[in-house]
Amino acid sequence: MRFAILTDDSVLAQKLAKYFEKYSITIDAYCTELLTLRAMRTITYDLVLLDAKSTVGLASSLLSWRNCNADFYTPAIILTSLLTWNVMQDWIEAGAHDVVSRADVDQIGLRVCVALRRLAHCTRIDRIQIGDYVLNRGSDMVACGGIDVSLTPREFSIAWLLFSNPGKFLSRSQITTSVWGNSEEVAARSLEQHIYKLRKKLGLSSTATGASLKTVYALGYKLEISPDLRQTEQSVPGQLPALVRAESDDSDACNSLTT
Numbered sequence: 536m537r538f539a540i541l542t543d544d545s546v547l548a549q550k551l552a553k554y555f556e557k558y559s560i561t562i563d564a565y566c567t568e569l570l571t572l573r574a575m576r577t578i579t580y581d582l583v584l585l586d587a588k589s590t591v592g593l594a595s596s597l598l599s600w601r602n603c604n605a606d607f608y609t610p611a612i613i614l615t616s617l618l619t620w621n622v623m624q625d626w627i628e629a630g631a632h633d634v635v636s637r638a639d640v641d642q643i644g645l646r647v648c649v650a651l652r653r654l655a656h657c658t659r660i661d662r663i664q665i666g667d668y669v670l671n672r673g674s675d676m677v678a679c680g681g682i683d684v685s686l687t688p689r690e691f692s693i694a695w696l697l698f699s700n701p702g703k704f705l706s707r708s709q710i711t712t713s714v715w716g717n718s719e720e721v722a723a724r725s726l727e728q729h730i731y732k733l734r735k736k737l738g739l740s741s742t743a744t745g746a747s748l749k750t751v752y753a754l755g756y757k758l759e760i761s762p763d764l765r766q767t768e769q770s771v772p773g774q775l776p777a778l779v780r781a782e783s784d785d786s787d788a789c790n791s792l793t794t
Contacts, residue, residue: 583610
């Protein structure tokens with residue numbers, strides 16, 4: 536198995552690499568969020584560890600990118616020294632699977648075991664339906680009222696991110712990092728063009744369809760959904776890839792961590 540860790544603490548990275556080595560698990564360490572994002576575009580990791588230290592918002596963009604683009608539901612565990620209920624809740628709402636003390640290696644190993652066990656029974660979401668809007672990630676298609684709408688891959692990624700978080704504010708930085716893998720000015724300018732096209736193609740400029748894409752001036756965007764559409768909101772899980780199922784059955788990695 537292969538894990539990734541985002542941390543600028545080389546001592547912690549080496550300590551975890553040594554701990555998981557006895558379970559035949561390789562850990563790739565990255566010191567910046569951008570390097571981690573680039574790696575996750577080409578490497579399929581079984582689990583990702585994010586070292587938040589004492590900063591609550593460090594990896595929220597990376598979590599959003601993973602939720603929007605990962606080929607399957609890769610577990611992400613936050614390592615932090617702040618274990619208050621509010622901090623833990625913030626991370627879970629941001630998309631993390633678990634939060635654990637960065638100082639307790641044995642506890643990290645236990646939480647990894649739990650995450651991998653859940654993964655063995657996990658399915659990813661391939662289809663979202665909210666009212667007349669239907670998004671299919673397998674085909675990158677969006678249907679509005681039964682009519683297929685052609686979107687570019689980045690337009691679809693933005694639409695998927697917004698429809699996955701209805702009613703939730705998403706910052707410009709969070710969206711650009713999720714879709715482009717960085718938050719540079721060029722991506723920010725391109726985001727405005729993509730938002731404009733999404734509004735036009737999906738009819739999100741007014742509340743007539745029950746869904747509207749609102750701009751929070753200079754900060755970000757929010758997909759507002761009417762109460763009627765909220766009642767029709769549903770997500771359909773897809774099948775966990777065969778490779779992941781095979782690894783879960785053959786290696787029984789979770790059990791090995793507890794022996």
